Amino acid sequence: MNRREFIQTTGLMSASVLFPKVLLSNSAESTNKDRFPKPLEPLIKGDVKEFHLAIDIYQQEVVPGFKFHTLAFNNQIPGPEIRVNKGDKVRVIFKNNTELNHTIHWHGMYVPWRMDGVPYVTQMPVMPGQEFVYEFVAEPYGTHFYHCHWGTLLHMQSGMYGSLIVEDSDDPIKRQFPYEREYTLVYSAHDSNFIRTELNSMLERMKERMYLMKNGRFNKERFAVFNTKDEFVESVNNGYQPPYTVNRRSPSELPQPNWFTVNGKSYPMTPNLFIKEGENIRLRLINAGGEEHSLHLHGHDFWQVCDDGVPVPQPWQMNTVRLSPGKTIDIIVEGNNRGLWTFHDHDTRKVTNNGLYPGGNLLALVYEDLPAEETKLDMMSQKLGLDALPIVALDE
Amino acid sequence: MFKIKTILIVLFVVSMTPIFPQVSPEIQLGVRGLTSINMDIVTDNTTSAVNDFSDTGILLGFRQKLYNQYRGQFVIGLQFPDADSDLGQVFFHQTFLKVENKSNILKMGRSRVRSSLIEFPTLRDDDALAFTDVLNPFSAGENTEDNQFGNVLELAHVHNQRYWFRIHGEHFTQTPIAPATSETDFSLNSVGFSFVYRVPETELWNRPVIQQVGIGYNNYLMDKSNVSNEYSETLGNVILSTIMNLRRDPVHFWDIRSQIISNLGFDNINEIATYGELTRARSIGNFTSLRYIYRKLERPTVQLSVSGGYKTYPDLTNTSSQMQVVGNIFYRLGENFDAGVQVQYQSNKGDLINIFGNEETRVQFSLIYSIDQLWNNQFDDRESLLNLEHGYIP
Numbered sequence: 001m002n003r004r005e006f007i008q009t010t011g012l013m014s015a016s017v018l019f020p021k022v023l024l025s026n027s028a029e030s031t032n033k034d035r036f037p038k039p040l041e042p043l044i045k046g047d048v049k050e051f052h053l054a055i056d057i058y059q060q061e062v063v064p065g066f067k068f069h070t071l072a073f074n075n076q077i078p079g080p081e082i083r084v085n086k087g088d089k090v091r092v093i094f095k096n097n098t099e100l101n102h103t104i105h106w107h108g109m110y111v112p113w114r115m116d117g118v119p120y121v122t123q124m125p126v127m128p129g130q131e132f133v134y135e136f137v138a139e140p141y142g143t144h145f146y147h148c149h150w151g152t153l154l155h156m157q158s159g160m161y162g163s164l165i166v167e168d169s170d171d172p173i174k175r176q177f178p179y180e181r182e183y184t185l186v187y188s189a190h191d192s193n194f195i196r197t198e199l200n201s202m203l204e205r206m207k208e209r210m211y212l213m214k215n216g217r218f219n220k221e222r223f224a225v226f227n228t229k230d231e232f233v234e235s236v237n238n239g240y241q242p243p244y245t246v247n248r249r250s251p252s253e254l255p256q257p258n259w260f261t262v263n264g265k266s267y268p269m270t271p272n273l274f275i276k277e278g279e280n281i282r283l284r285l286i287n288a289g290g291e292e293h294s295l296h297l298h299g300h301d302f303w304q305v306c307d308d309g310v311p312v313p314q315p316w317q318m319n320t321v322r323l324s325p326g327k328t329i330d331i332i333v334e335g336n337n338r339g340l341w342t343f344h345d346h347d348t349r350k351v352t353n354n355g356l357y358p359g360g361n362l363l364a365l366v367y368e369d370l371p372a373e374e375t376k377l378d379m380m381s382q383k384l385g386l387d388a389l390p391i392v393a394l395d396e
Numbered sequence: 397m398f399k400i401k402t403i404l405i406v407l408f409v410v411s412m413t414p415i416f417p418q419v420s421p422e423i424q425l426g427v428r429g430l431t432s433i434n435m436d437i438v439t440d441n442t443t444s445a446v447n448d449f450s451d452t453g454i455l456l457g458f459r460q461k462l463y464n465q466y467r468g469q470f471v472i473g474l475q476f477p478d479a480d481s482d483l484g485q486v487f488f489h490q491t492f493l494k495v496e497n498k499s500n501i502l503k504m505g506r507s508r509v510r511s512s513l514i515e516f517p518t519l520r521d522d523d524a525l526a527f528t529d530v531l532n533p534f535s536a537g538e539n540t541e542d543n544q545f546g547n548v549l550e551l552a553h554v555h556n557q558r559y560w561f562r563i564h565g566e567h568f569t570q571t572p573i574a575p576a577t578s579e580t581d582f583s584l585n586s587v588g589f590s591f592v593y594r595v596p597e598t599e600l601w602n603r604p605v606i607q608q609v610g611i612g613y614n615n616y617l618m619d620k621s622n623v624s625n626e627y628s629e630t631l632g633n634v635i636l637s638t639i640m641n642l643r644r645d646p647v648h649f650w651d652i653r654s655q656i657i658s659n660l661g662f663d664n665i666n667e668i669a670t671y672g673e674l675t676r677a678r679s680i681g682n683f684t685s686l687r688y689i690y691r692k693l694e695r696p697t698v699q700l701s702v703s704g705g706y707k708t709y710p711d712l713t714n715t716s717s718q719m720q721v722v723g724n725i726f727y728r729l730g731e732n733f734d735a736g737v738q739v740q741y742q743s744n745k746g747d748l749i750n751i752f753g754n755e756e757t758r759v760q761f762s763l764i765y766s767i768d769q770l771w772n773n774q775f776d777d778r779e780s781l782l783n784l785e786h787g788y789i790p
Contacts, residue, residue: 057782059786059787067789069782069786069789196780199782200781203782204598204600204781207599208646211601211644212647222694240693
């Protein structure tokens with residue numbers, strides 16, 4: 001069996017279990033729930049909602065047959081969803097179970113500056129085994145997210161991100177577009193080879209540093225931090241090898257993402273968006289990665305209702321929305337064109353898995369009330385063994 | 397019949413030619429440029445100075461994921477042998493294929509033979525060969541490569557990431573070179589096994605005192621009909637090795653390594669006049685190195701080592717022994733570039749004088765450039781921290 005035949009065979013095997021009539025079953029909907037961020041239940045301590053986040057090294061299976069080592073909050077990618085009401089007092093106890101340094105930055109939130117999670121600027125990094133307590137009042141309203149701000153280039157694409165939703169009992173979007181169901185979609189892009197190499201490199205370095213720490217010999221020069229620029233220059237003059245040379249980090253190349261995920265998975269394991277005729281659904285789009293996405297929905301226009309969590313004065317009707325790194329955008333999809341539709345990145349380089357098309361951030365908008373007979377195929381296709389349109393096909 | 401077989405082979409090869417788009421292989425490049433000014437002072441006080449670039453070499457490797465969680469690798473490498481080696485300008489010291497999964501490694505082709513279980517901190521790998529390696533009894537001793545490289549068939553099983561059990565067979569080079577046949581080039585003329593406990597290099601700062609302990613046994617099939625009619629028994633030897641961390645400090649690191657080689661020898665060898673007799677005589681030798689590394693800001697800056705070896709030949713009528721002392725220092729001039737000075741002294745007694753002379757002192761001033769580069773990095777190393785401590789990913 002050659003490679004092409006092999007791929008075709010596996011493609012058909014996968015497709016055979018994902019026909020629309022199967023997709024429309026109750027079990028398919030139940031399985032699909034696992035493809036969205038899981039809510040993190042708070043402990044109620046007086047008038048404070050207390051959340052616990054822990055970071056560990058974890059193996060993420062992006063698609064069947066491909067795993068890579070990642071960093072994951074509570075062993076989930078994305079991290080669990082923190083959902084609070086506007087004005088809630090929030091406490092997040094963050095435990096670092098790895099041998100690396102981390103912080104948590106609350107992206108888009110009005111937190112006190114010492115809670116902002118930027119190492120050396122607002123706090124010292126949370127070192128291996130340490131705990132750090134973040135406290136803030138939940139504001140403003142809207143779709144936000146949290147992520148690690150230490151070694152951001154590596155740590156974010158390694159999986160250290162999660163959604164943070166601040167709700168309002170009088171939700172302005174719900175008033176305008178009544179809806180019952182909403183979906184959080186967290187986008188990211190990963191260079192799995194960069195992540196692996198850099199994580200290994202950092203782990204090796206940290207083992208050495210922790211040895212010195214235990215002996216009380218770890219100093220600021222070894223940590224590559226200086227009180228003043230003069231102190232830094234003096235250290236360089238004394239033979240200090242700056243951290244920005246490849247002497248002390250690797251690889252020297254910038255990442256080139258080869259996996260594009262939605263909620264930590266790539267097509268065909270991406271979530272489906274279920275809708276019914278006449279129903280409105282809200283999609284909370286978060287770009288926690290470093291690549292721009294141009295998200296296009298087939299067969300519909302949708303309404304952009306929030307930008308960075310902020311309700312826009314006038315919802316904007318469109319069928320393609322640009323989701324830049326760090327942005328959150330909320331859209332409302334109106335169920336007005338029954339069928340099975342794709343919702344994907346129109347920069348189709350990102351609809352690939354390690355260079356193979358299709359893959360990446362390709363999703364399906366599925367009308368639950370679509371009659372199965374509408375998906376039937378002609379006799380030729382039935383002779384191939386297909387009795388309905390396949391949702392998943394891995395080779396063109 | 398021959399024609400049909402040939403046609404079938406050709407068809408098979410053609411059918412396996414890649415005509416579909418391929419995933420690019422991982423490409424590894426290892427380069428070592430080594431040049432030194434050598435000054436030798438021998439017994440009669442004559443001196444010589446040469447510009448020596450032997451051991452300079454290139455290694456090129458290609459790796460790819462295979463089906464069912466296996467990996468495949470091809471390595472080809474060449475190095476410049478000593479000027480008087482009779483090996484020509486360039487010697488292909490590595491040409492092998494490797495197939496491996498998490499616990500097993502199959503290696504076939506020309507590669508380093510298991511004549512030693514550990515490496516020592518000398519400028520060149522063969523600087524103390526008589527002490528650090530089992531000597532090849534099929535060789536006429538024209539070069540050191542005959543002892544270090546051979547055609548290898550090896551199966552290794554790795555248990556619990558640290559216990560390596562290897563069985564291996566080799567075809568050691570036989571010199572003077574007989575007319576080449578498939579029998580003389582590739583048939584096994586040695587078999588052996590080894591068992592080594594070794595802490596992975598990546599866990600450098602975790603490991604306690606013991607870094608490596610190993611035992612190996614090699615059995616040269618001297619009694620094979622096509623090898624020699626002279627011997628009716630095989631030639632065995634035992635290797636014991638250990639590396640211990642004296643001070644596993646990231647800034648001031650000290651370790652010590654030692655290896656004992658016991659050549660069980662043939663009973664009837666009571667004098668040494670030729671290289672063949674040297675390799676076949678009963679002997680016991682030890683080589684030990686004490687090493688210090690100063691690591692300024694997470695990179696080695698200076699390495700100092702002192703090594704010594706002693707070897708005796710108990711069966712010889714004349715009391716015979718060899719002794720060698722090696723001291724060296726290497727200083728990092730920049731990324732991948734070192735300068736070094738090595739001084740070595742060797743003294744021989746009894747019959748060994750016939751082969752090596754009375755004594756020799758060598759001083760070497762060297763420059764070394766070495767890189768290890770990777771392209772199309774696709775998967776992790778067996779001994780990466782992620783694979784070792786956070787679950788192996790094929």
